[in-house]
Amino acid sequence: MTPAFDTLDTPAALIDLSRMQHNIERMQQCADRLGVRFRPHAKTSKCAEVVHAQVAAGAQGITVSTLKEADQFFDAGIKDILYAVGMAPHRLPHALALRRRGCDLTIITDSVVGAQAIADFGQAHNEVFPVLIEIDTDGHRSGITPTDPLLLDVGRVLHDGGMTLAGVLTHAGSSYELNTSEALAALAEQERVGCVHAADRLRAAGLPCAVVSVGSTPTALEAANLTGVTELRAGVYVFFDLVMHNVGVCDVDELALSVLTTVIGHQAEKGWVIVDAGWMAMSRDRGTSKQQRDFGYGVVCAPDGERLEGYLMIGANQEHGILARDGAADPDVVTRFPTGTRLRILPNHACATGTQFPEYQAVSQDGSLQTWSRFHGW
Amino acid sequence: MTPAFDTLDTPAALIDLSRMQHNIERMQQCADRLGVRFRPHAKTSKCAEVVHAQVAAGAQGITVSTLKEADQFFDAGIKDILYAVGMAPHRLPHALALRRRGCDLTIITDSVVGAQAIADFGQAHNEVFPVLIEIDTDGHRSGITPTDPLLLDVGRVLHDGGMTLAGVLTHAGSSYELNTSEALAALAEQERVGCVHAADRLRAAGLPCAVVSVGSTPTALEAANLTGVTELRAGVYVFFDLVMHNVGVCDVDELALSVLTTVIGHQAEKGWVIVDAGWMAMSRDRGTSKQQRDFGYGVVCAPDGERLEGYLMIGANQEHGILARDGAADPDVVTRFPTGTRLRILPNHACATGTQFPEYQAVSQDGSLQTWSRFHGW
Numbered sequence: 076m077t078p079a080f081d082t083l084d085t086p087a088a089l090i091d092l093s094r095m096q097h098n099i100e101r102m103q104q105c106a107d108r109l110g111v112r113f114r115p116h117a118k119t120s121k122c123a124e125v126v127h128a129q130v131a132a133g134a135q136g137i138t139v140s141t142l143k144e145a146d147q148f149f150d151a152g153i154k155d156i157l158y159a160v161g162m163a164p165h166r167l168p169h170a171l172a173l174r175r176r177g178c179d180l181t182i183i184t185d186s187v188v189g190a191q192a193i194a195d196f197g198q199a200h201n202e203v204f205p206v207l208i209e210i211d212t213d214g215h216r217s218g219i220t221p222t223d224p225l226l227l228d229v230g231r232v233l234h235d236g237g238m239t240l241a242g243v244l245t246h247a248g249s250s251y252e253l254n255t256s257e258a259l260a261a262l263a264e265q266e267r268v269g270c271v272h273a274a275d276r277l278r279a280a281g282l283p284c285a286v287v288s289v290g291s292t293p294t295a296l297e298a299a300n301l302t303g304v305t306e307l308r309a310g311v312y313v314f315f316d317l318v319m320h321n322v323g324v325c326d327v328d329e330l331a332l333s334v335l336t337t338v339i340g341h342q343a344e345k346g347w348v349i350v351d352a353g354w355m356a357m358s359r360d361r362g363t364s365k366q367q368r369d370f371g372y373g374v375v376c377a378p379d380g381e382r383l384e385g386y387l388m389i390g391a392n393q394e395h396g397i398l399a400r401d402g403a404a405d406p407d408v409v410t411r412f413p414t415g416t417r418l419r420i421l422p423n424h425a426c427a428t429g430t431q432f433p434e435y436q437a438v439s440q441d442g443s444l445q446t447w448s449r450f451h452g453w
Numbered sequence: 454m455t456p457a458f459d460t461l462d463t464p465a466a467l468i469d470l471s472r473m474q475h476n477i478e479r480m481q482q483c484a485d486r487l488g489v490r491f492r493p494h495a496k497t498s499k500c501a502e503v504v505h506a507q508v509a510a511g512a513q514g515i516t517v518s519t520l521k522e523a524d525q526f527f528d529a530g531i532k533d534i535l536y537a538v539g540m541a542p543h544r545l546p547h548a549l550a551l552r553r554r555g556c557d558l559t560i561i562t563d564s565v566v567g568a569q570a571i572a573d574f575g576q577a578h579n580e581v582f583p584v585l586i587e588i589d590t591d592g593h594r595s596g597i598t599p600t601d602p603l604l605l606d607v608g609r610v611l612h613d614g615g616m617t618l619a620g621v622l623t624h625a626g627s628s629y630e631l632n633t634s635e636a637l638a639a640l641a642e643q644e645r646v647g648c649v650h651a652a653d654r655l656r657a658a659g660l661p662c663a664v665v666s667v668g669s670t671p672t673a674l675e676a677a678n679l680t681g682v683t684e685l686r687a688g689v690y691v692f693f694d695l696v697m698h699n700v701g702v703c704d705v706d707e708l709a710l711s712v713l714t715t716v717i718g719h720q721a722e723k724g725w726v727i728v729d730a731g732w733m734a735m736s737r738d739r740g741t742s743k744q745q746r747d748f749g750y751g752v753v754c755a756p757d758g759e760r761l762e763g764y765l766m767i768g769a770n771q772e773h774g775i776l777a778r779d780g781a782a783d784p785d786v787v788t789r790f791p792t793g794t795r796l797r798i799l800p801n802h803a804c805a806t807g808t809q810f811p812e813y814q815a816v817s818q819d820g821s822l823q824t825w826s827r828f829h830g831w
Contacts, residue, residue, distance in 0.1 A: 084544070086831060118771055140733075140772040160772050161717040163729055164793055166462070185718055188792050216773055217718050217727050248770065339539040340563055340595050349595050351541055355518075356831075359737040359805050392626065393496055393804060394518040394538050395594055414566050415542055426771060427737050430809070433830035451829055452811040453464060 086356035087335040088432040094331035109301040116310030123151035164192040185209040194236025205241040212269030215248040221273040242286025250293035263298035271303035314425035321366035333419040346404030354391040358427035373420040464734035466810040472709035487679040494688030501529035542570040563587040572614025583619040590647035593626040599651040620664025628671035641676035649681035692803035699744035711797040724782025732769040736805035751798040
């Protein structure tokens with residue numbers, strides 16, 4: 076335990092900087108090897124310092140999930156921003172304000188009504204919005220399937236309406252449900268083929284389509300070939316988490332985000348350790364509950380980050396976590412983890428756990444700490 | 454839809470003020486009828502205006518789950534505060550600072566080591582901390598069982614150590630797992646009997662025990678008799694939620710907290726409506742998934758709060774929610790819920806959903822809005 080830790084109140088969200096840097100470089104090398112630009116999704120960290128580290132490693136622009144993220148990251152010096160949630164017409168004035176401030180904001184849509192609203196608003200305000208059409212390559216959520224006639228209709232509404240039809244985008248979110256390299260590589264290929272096919276159809280119809288943007292952390296890491304793709308996106312890789320570990324794309328000792336907590340009591344007969352990180356700190360995300368290995372609310376580590384094999388957070392109330400040995404109760408929890416002991420808990424889902432904290436404590440290898448703020452809300 | 458709603462960006466956390474006031478009065482009347490003081494748990498709202506409404510209705514003091522809540526509510530004018538999480542020794546300086554500022558802060562413990570740390574720190578700083586001993590009446594989490602010899606040891610350490618042994622406290626958190634009036638009334642009686650027995654044992658040993666504090670929302674509402682109890686606590690009742698509805702203590706139209714969202718797209722063939730409230734807005738809480746009725750990520754209502762029978766949020770990504778009819782797909786979702794339509798979603802768990810928002814929009818019956826801030830973090 077480094078001395079700086081003693082000054083922290085708990086629960087606290089720790090970022091292990093050497094692990095984060097390793098993860099950033101691993102993904103950037105992946106994009107470089109595949110010959111595509113890399114545009115990280117900033118929704119995972121919502122933190123300027125993290126995004127600056129991604130850009131320093133070679134990222135070209137960022138992806139965001141809210142216009143508040145766009146505002147915050149533009150203020151932090153990032154100009155090239157893709158807002159990758161279907162553009163709601165009532166948010167067009169906000170998008171316009173960002174562009175008028177100098178932000179190179181790209182938006183997305185997957186319907187004629189959405190495209191028409193963008194074109195009408197753009198014309199009314201003399202603004203040429205760059206727009207990507209969202210493609211559905213795995214039935215996961217939103218988007219137009221690559222072969223749907225609707226694709227060309229949407230493209231024409233944007234192009235003929237004077238907007239910049241910038242290209243196509245897809246996100247194979249169903250990759251989170253897989254857990255072998257082979258299945259992930261196959262889904263990455265499905266993502267690529269579908270998105271490239273959509274781009275080809277637009278081009279064959281005489282429409283422009285410069286950008287072909289694909290990605291999710293698992294498919295980005297397992298893609299063997301991205302021919303025809305121009306841009307890769309991924310978010311959670313920057314911290315990784317237990318869900319990604321179960322998906323098979325990281326080791327537990329690559330997880331960069333953890334929650335520092337303090338032992339506040341015991342139920343000795345049950346082998347329970349009570350800590351001051353409950354679901355308010357860990358989030359309610361139980362993403363590993365349906366995976367091959369259920370890690371409860373998280374994996375228990377020593378303060379230096381070393382895993383305490385077999386100990387999990389098995390239950391959580393708002394401000395109480397219950398730690399126990401997986402399997403047979405540990406009769407020695409009181410002496411092993413006395414009141415006041417500090418522990419780190421690795422979370423199921425880094426995006427959800429990060430959200431619970433107004434700030435991160437970034438831990439350098441020498442044990443020094445920096446406080447990095449994280450923004451909250453919309 | 455009231456005109457004021459049009460000015461709100463989405464997602465937004467709405468409080469229906471007439472429902473909230475109804476819930477506050479219902480619980481206060483319950484405590485009054487049972488002849489006990491009522492001390493609401495402020496962790497649900499983390500909002501000064503909500504707590505002031507509870508106090509105005511008759512609440513005497515509040516309960517908090519973090520010392521940040523104590524700081525914030527003390528600054529908002531609440532003096533009598535119970536911090537109902539086992540006191541971690543490293544937080545004693547913070548508790549001392551609150552008391553030195555004039556806060557009538559009571560703390561809790563359930564171990565000799567915890568009691569000794571409080572007594573030692575109190576003596577070292579000439580502070581007499583009022584302390585409740587936490588009693589375990591249902592095996593749910595923390596606390597000393599009512600018959601455990603340890604109870605008297607902890608009492609003596611506090612009393613002989615010069616602290617104010619203020620009494621005993623229990624929380625039958627397992628009430629959330631029940632769903633009949635009879636079972637809840639039986640658990641309320643178990644909570645009462647156990648806590649009163651612990652108090653009687655302390656008194657029989659010559660130790661003081663003025664306070665006998667019990668409660669959880671379900672047991673508070675279903676208790677038939679609180680003889681020997683001095684104080685009732687409950688938190689989530691102020692908003693209620695779908696978990697409480699499944700427990701059987703409220704109707705769906707008593708839920709005071711909802712998330713306002715906007716339709717941003719469709720997958721017409723699947724009968725899906727895509728909205729801009731995902732798990733970041735609703736939280737990852739899926740508390741109804743193991744109850745008699747699984748409501749997914751929430752129940753869909755019109756903007757005026759009227760339930761749209763059969764429509765649920767069936768899936769959620771970070772900033773996308775997927776709404777669909779429960780059972781057979783609705784072929785008319787595009788015309789029924791056009792892009793731009795506003796809807797309200799009732800959440801599984803009000804405490805977890807509230808946390809996702811920096812502020813509430815409090816909606817009066819005349820449709821006017823007030824923005825109430827909510828604090829975040831520790």
